[in-house]
Amino acid sequence: xxxLKILKLVTAGFALLTFMATSPAAxxxxxxxxxxxxxxxxxxxxxxxxxxxxxxxxxxVKNYGQRIALVIKANLTRSxxxxxxxxxxxIKSGTIEExxxxxxxxxxxxxxxxxxxxGSISLQEDGRLKVEFRLWDVLGTNQMTGLRYFTSxxxxxxxxxxxxxxxxxxxTGESGYFxxxxxxxxxxxxxxxxxKRLAIMDQDGHNHIFLTNGKNLVLTPRFSPTAQxxxxxxxxxxxxRVYLYNIxxxxxxxxxxxxxxxxxxxxxxxxNKVIMxxxxxxxxxxxxxxxxxxxxxxxxxxxxxxxxxSYSPDSRFVTFNSDxxxxxxxxxxxxxxxxxxxxxxxxxxxxxxxxxxxxxxIAFTRQYKGKFYIGVMRPDGSGERLLSExxxxxxxxxxxxxxxxxxxxxxxxxxxxxxxxxxxxxxxxTGYNERQMITPLDASDPAWSPLxx
Amino acid sequence: xxxxxxxxxYWALIGSALLLSACANTNTGTVPVTPxxxxxxxxxxxxxxxxxxTVDVETVMEDxxxxxxxxxxxxxxxxxxxxxRYDLSSDARAALQAQAAWLQTHAAVKITVEGHCDxxxxxxxxxxxxxxxxxxxxxxxxxxxxxxxRIHTVSYGKERPVVTGSGExxxxxxxxxxxxxx
Numbered sequence: 001x002x003x004l005k006i007l008k009l010v011t012a013g014f015a016l017l018t019f020m021a022t023s024p025a026a027x028x029x030x031x032x033x034x035x036x037x038x039x040x041x042x043x044x045x046x047x048x049x050x051x052x053x054x055x056x057x058x059x060x061v062k063n064y065g066q067r068i069a070l071v072i073k074a075n076l077t078r079s080x081x082x083x084x085x086x087x088x089x090x091i092k093s094g095t096i097e098e099x100x101x102x103x104x105x106x107x108x109x110x111x112x113x114x115x116x117x118x119g120s121i122s123l124q125e126d127g128r129l130k131v132e133f134r135l136w137d138v139l140g141t142n143q144m145t146g147l148r149y150f151t152s153x154x155x156x157x158x159x160x161x162x163x164x165x166x167x168x169x170x171x172t173g174e175s176g177y178f179x180x181x182x183x184x185x186x187x188x189x190x191x192x193x194x195x196k197r198l199a200i201m202d203q204d205g206h207n208h209i210f211l212t213n214g215k216n217l218v219l220t221p222r223f224s225p226t227a228q229x230x231x232x233x234x235x236x237x238x239x240x241r242v243y244l245y246n247i248x249x250x251x252x253x254x255x256x257x258x259x260x261x262x263x264x265x266x267x268x269x270x271x272n273k274v275i276m277x278x279x280x281x282x283x284x285x286x287x288x289x290x291x292x293x294x295x296x297x298x299x300x301x302x303x304x305x306x307x308x309x310s311y312s313p314d315s316r317f318v319t320f321n322s323d324x325x326x327x328x329x330x331x332x333x334x335x336x337x338x339x340x341x342x343x344x345x346x347x348x349x350x351x352x353x354x355x356x357x358x359x360x361x362i363a364f365t366r367q368y369k370g371k372f373y374i375g376v377m378r379p380d381g382s383g384e385r386l387l388s389e390x391x392x393x394x395x396x397x398x399x400x401x402x403x404x405x406x407x408x409x410x411x412x413x414x415x416x417x418x419x420x421x422x423x424x425x426x427x428x429x430t431g432y433n434e435r436q437m438i439t440p441l442d443a444s445d446p447a448w449s450p451l452x453x
Numbered sequence: 454x455x456x457x458x459x460x461x462x463y464w465a466l467i468g469s470a471l472l473l474s475a476c477a478n479t480n481t482g483t484v485p486v487t488p489x490x491x492x493x494x495x496x497x498x499x500x501x502x503x504x505x506x507t508v509d510v511e512t513v514m515e516d517x518x519x520x521x522x523x524x525x526x527x528x529x530x531x532x533x534x535x536x537x538r539y540d541l542s543s544d545a546r547a548a549l550q551a552q553a554a555w556l557q558t559h560a561a562v563k564i565t566v567e568g569h570c571d572x573x574x575x576x577x578x579x580x581x582x583x584x585x586x587x588x589x590x591x592x593x594x595x596x597x598x599x600x601x602x603r604i605h606t607v608s609y610g611k612e613r614p615v616v617t618g619s620g621e622x623x624x625x626x627x628x629x630x631x632x633x634x635x
Contacts, residue, residue, distance in 0.1 A: 190617065191614055191617040192613065192614055192615060192616075192617060194612065194613075196612075217609075217612060219576060219580075219612070220576065220577065233580075238565075238607060239607070240580070240607065240608065260584075261580070261584060261607070261608060263577060263580045263581075264577040264580070277577070277581065279580070279581055279584035279608065281588055282539075282584060282585045282587075282588030282589065282592075283585075284581035284584065305578060305581040305582065305585070307577045307578060307580075307581050308575070308577045308578070321578065323578075328578060351574075351575040351577075351578050352575050352577065365575050367573070367574075367575075391619070392572065392573075394575050394576065395575070395576065410572070412619035413617055413618050413619040413623075414619075415618070415620075417617040417618060419619070420617070420619075445576070
């Protein structure tokens with residue numbers, strides 16, 4: 001066994017180490033993330049081998065190994081890039097130890113697998129689980145990666161997400177997005193008296209928690225880059241203002257002392273500022289507040305509606321939407337507020353621009369002829385592509401690797417007031433692999449967290 | 454209906470007049486008792502039994518400074534807007550003139566003007582548009598002589614539609630301002 005690298009994830013309480021990783025050049029299989037609609041890569045994911053007699057809270061160690069494998073399968077399948085081979089097809093031969101260290105590649109080749117994941121799980125004396133996995137190139141007959149994790153049993157889902165991210169990264173060359181969370185607005189009740197609550201969940205919908213009780217109308221939550229704070233709009237005391245919510249402490253605080261309504265907040269990439277709009281005396285402009293000093297800087301001064309600001313990942317630019325040209329369009333300016341340039345020129349109205357974490361694209365909502373679309377364009381306005389279309393699609397948010405966009409979709413109401421269902425959806429940057437997120441109630445205004453550290 | 458009620462009242466008055474005169478006569482003790490008198494009194498008795506006083510109490514009450522009073526005076530306290538517009542149509546101006554007149558006669562009342570939008574816009578833009586609408590209304594009420602310190606504004610964007618429906622008939626009712634008595 002060759003130890004290459006030791007990474008300590010101190011904040012998350014994880015220790016993981018890479019062992020026996022081969023150089024990327026040796027890998028024969030590569031998943032092209034730009035071809036999400038092409039044949040997904042067939043991968044065999046085996047249950048992590050564990051003891052049936054070792055019991056931790058919630059089940060045997062063996063059972064945990066099965067559950068982790070299920071979560072990995074679900075993650076990779078949902079990405080649209082992989083196809084998990086039915087375990088019924090697996091050909092059994094050899095001892096457990098042989099299979100873990102030296103799999104029979106011919107058996108896996110025979111059932112069409114291009115990649116194989118196997119591994120083991122055991123209970124340590126300190127009560128933590130030790131989980132290790134290896135990813136094999138079946139056609140190239142070598143190991144692509146292997147990692148070992150230690151954590152408390154209640155954290156088992158994160159292990160599954162971390163393994164999913166490791167597999168995704170090794171096979172696509174891009175970082176994954178499975179060890180992430182989504183904050184959003186949970187909706188219930190009739191349209192005229194809608195109850196809205198701040199809620200948070202893992203990217204696969206599990207570990208769902210309501211953060212507010214629905215007494216105050218809340219809207220548009222967004223993560224800080226540390227994923228521990230949320231900025232959002234609350235109608236506390238019937239006075240709509242931007243607030244901060246600390247996920248660890250549950251503490252909420254109003255942001256700034258503005259005379260008018262503040263809304264459309266978003267963190268700067270370093271997390272030290274919040275950019276937002278203030279509506280004062282019927283005019284909305286863009287402001288930025290430094291969180292430490294509470295110093296406020298006004299970035300736009302125009303009689304038009306200027307709102308929905310979003311920083312570029314290098315913090316040098318801000319994109320926003322404005323109707324200063326007559327209709328809602330997308331603009332880019334320097335983060336000082338200088339050199340405002342319009343970038344959207346298509347038919348209809350453009351809004352909610354959000355800069356990709358990779359910096360290469362801006363996602364937006366477009367309205368044209370009674371339909372709403374989610375699309376992307378380059379920061380100079382070129383290369384526009386529409387990824388989704390419906391009666392009402394709105395509010396894109398990026399996966400941290402810039403490959404998947406989540407948004408919400410509202411169905412129309414019929415003449416009798418039925419309908420109006422509102423749900424979260426994801427779509428690949430390719431425009432393929434559109435999927436609905438499962439939430440306990442209706443859902444809107446999603447915001448994807450960065451990778452959890 | 455009115456005529457009918459008037460005639461009832463009329464007969465009631467006659468009845469009470471007859472009763473009073475009958476009583477007066479009895480009290481004097483000067484009229485000799487005769488067996489023919491009671492016939493006319495018996496037919497009037499049921500009419501005079503109900504006292505009409507409670508009706509008078511209601512009519513002297515003043516117009517209260519309530520939401521329902523403003524609603525009645527100004528067509529439900531709303532003004533409607535065109536799609537993506539915040540300027541005031543002649544209909545909207547007429548509705549707001551009625552609100553201003555009511556506010557002049559109820560000078561102690563403070564109000565909140567709510568700005569609302571239809572569902573055909575993005576959330577954040579609609580918050581800004583609702584703010585524009587609320588302030589259009591506020592500015593017009595001020596121009597009509599209402600003290601600006603009496604008027605608070607709030608935007609609900611597309612969050613509080615008054616009608617549920619996905620068509621122009623519903624959307625045009627949701628693009629509105631609503632004047633709330635605080």
